[in-house]
Amino acid sequence: MLDELLAAWIGRQRWFGGKGRAIDALSIESDVELAPGLRHLVAAVWQEGSRERYQILLGERAELPDRLGHALIGTLGGTYLYDAVHDSDLMGLLLGGMARDESRGGIRMRHVPGVEIDTTPKSLVLGAEQSNTSLVFGDSYICKLFRRLIPGVNPELEIVTALAERHAPHIARPYGWIETELDGTATTLAIMQEYLCTANDGWDLALASVRDLYACMPEISAADAGGDFAAESLRLGVATARVHKELAEAFPTGVIQCHEVKRMAEGFRQRLRRAMTEVPALRPHADAVEAAYHKVDQLAAEVRVQRVHGDYHLGQVMRTPTEWVVLDFEGEPGQPLAERTALYSPLRDVAGMLRSFDYAARHLLADNPRAAELEPRAEEWADRNRMAFLDGYIEGGGAVTARDAALLHAFELSKAVYEVVYEARNRPSWVPIPLAAFRPRPT
Structure with a gap:
């Protein structure tokens, strides 16, 4: 079962907030196909009577190349399931989705009005973060995926877009974001900003x-x-x-x-x-x-x-x-x-x-x-x-x-x-x- 595979995998991830405590249950609250081979999951994890929700981008392949071996979650019905943030081909779909303001099954990908997004750069996962996952697209953009989900607009998206409208010089320019509804509230899943490659x-x-x-x-x-x-x-x-x-x-x-x-x-x-x-x-x-x-x-x-x-x-x-x-x-x-x-x-x-x-x-x-x-x-x-x-x-x-x-x-x-x-x-x-x-x- 997918929930059992995820429960065994999620506790080992550096961004998982409940490390060191047993997982009592994991259920999938939302499962949206963004494209063939790419699913967006919202998983509810129960520990000691409390629930936390996590965002998982699930990749599916009949064969898994060596470059994605470290991202393997498990196999189900002969299909390899893996953490798709490490798949640059699939993550390019998110970049294109923001550029074109696409929506898929309640997942809304948006760009900041007045900006243009180059959809050609390939993604690379940064390895230093503890609580989120950041993807760098070439030398242009950095997209932060919020792994633990809290209903509502993330303060970072709220603040940087407001300050960018004022042409504030001391922030990284915002380019786009991804959102969905959680508990009836627009909830930020990711934000993409200027990548300060020379900083x-x-x-x-x-x-x-x-x-x-x-x-x-x-x-x-x-x-x-x-x-x-x-x-x-x-x-x-x-x-x-x-x-x-x-x-x-x-x-x-x-x-x-x-x-x-x-x-x-x-x-x-x-x-x-x-x-x-x-x-x-x-x-x-x-x-x-x-x-x-x-x-x-x-x-x-x-x-x-x-x-x-x-x-x-x-x-x-x-x-x-x-x-x-x-x-x-x-x-x-x-x-x-x-x-x-x-x-x-x-x-x-x-x-x-x-x-x-x-x-x-x-x-x-x-x-x-x-x-x-x-x-x-x-x-x-x-x-x-x-x-x-x-x-x-x-x-x-x-x-x-x-x-x-x-x-x-x-x-x-x-x-x-x-x-x-x-x-x-x-x-x-x-x-x-x-x-x-x-x-x-x-x-």
């Missing part, structure tokens, strides 16, 4: 800078090291402020009153209490964290809120030859859609990037026998780039006033608390990286 990943650039510093003689400062990143951090801060401004102009904004700010601080405290139960190493820092949250309680003014990125870090930005580009506006993975589209202080994004600088600086210290020797250099690099980013954010029009500083610090600490729990569960040797956030910083 460099922000995380990789930052790590290269850290490596350069660590390779220098001890007397050489971060400012004098050959790979100093501070100028790029400043430019990234400017770009971030401009994206926040564009988001505020494209979508509704609002304010939260003092009592709502206090409720937000209480949410931070609840996260801290849960985290300390799971990771006792947090307990010595509890008083300092509580003091930071108390300063948020004392804010006697409303806080401006707007649409934000929601999962902002160095891995979400790319440096092109001319500017920084922000990617992946879909928000924090695994969170409900309503939470990912809610209004927040833009300082939440700022805090996420500041934490990312700390991670870049200390990432190479994990399991490093020279960690104690290099720790001061890591702190110097992180502080230099954090300050440069904040300077750029203010230069670009972002607000980080003295009153904002308390809220920004609280956002940072709350993110670090989350990181401690994540690392304790997944990479215990990395726990010292977020724990370093609780040490006093220069002001």
Whole structure:
């Protein structure tokens, strides 16, 4: 049976969110033939009483070539079934479908009005993603297939199309999308954007800078090291402020009153209490964290809120030859859609990037026998780039006033608390990286 084959296969996929837990049942909710040999499935997976839906593009062949052997799901009735995202011939049908605004059995393939899509490039699957699958078509397009499906328009599609209409410079241009109905709601299955083939990943650039510093003689400062990143951090801060401004102009904004700010601080405290139960190493820092949250309680003014990125870090930005580009506006993975589209202080994004600088600086210290020797250099690099980013954010029009500083610090600490729990569960040797956030910083 197809559902049994899928249940045995899906648990081994890196994008499957329920790894480590038994699959109680799998059923196929939707099965649409997009073309001969290509079916679009929506599979419901039940684990511990909860259901998640996943998108599967199922290929069918009488014979399976060696190049597709790694994508095999199984055989049924003498037919080879495989993960069709690895079949460039079949994926070309999606590209053509978007170019021509085709629909098949409730699957709607659309292109952004006013753009033309070249249907000749062949696809290649990128291998680095955890929760989605991205296809690169030549040097032109990157199509992200959302494997876990949540009813509704994906925030990334909503945001990049709105900003593209405003000719925003710091996004990858959208070209098309694929959607269907799920629970009576238009639901995004995929989004296709400009592929930044000549750009460099922000995380990789930052790590290269850290490596350069660590390779220098001890007397050489971060400012004098050959790979100093501070100028790029400043430019990234400017770009971030401009994206926040564009988001505020494209979508509704609002304010939260003092009592709502206090409720937000209480949410931070609840996260801290849960985290300390799971990771006792947090307990010595509890008083300092509580003091930071108390300063948020004392804010006697409303806080401006707007649409934000929601999962902002160095891995979400790319440096092109001319500017920084922000990617992946879909928000924090695994969170409900309503939470990912809610209004927040833009300082939440700022805090996420500041934490990312700390991670870049200390990432190479994990399991490093020279960690104690290099720790001061890591702190110097992180502080230099954090300050440069904040300077750029203010230069670009972002607000980080003295009153904002308390809220920004609280956002940072709350993110670090989350990181401690994540690392304790997944990479215990990395726990010292977020724990370093609780040490006093220069002001």
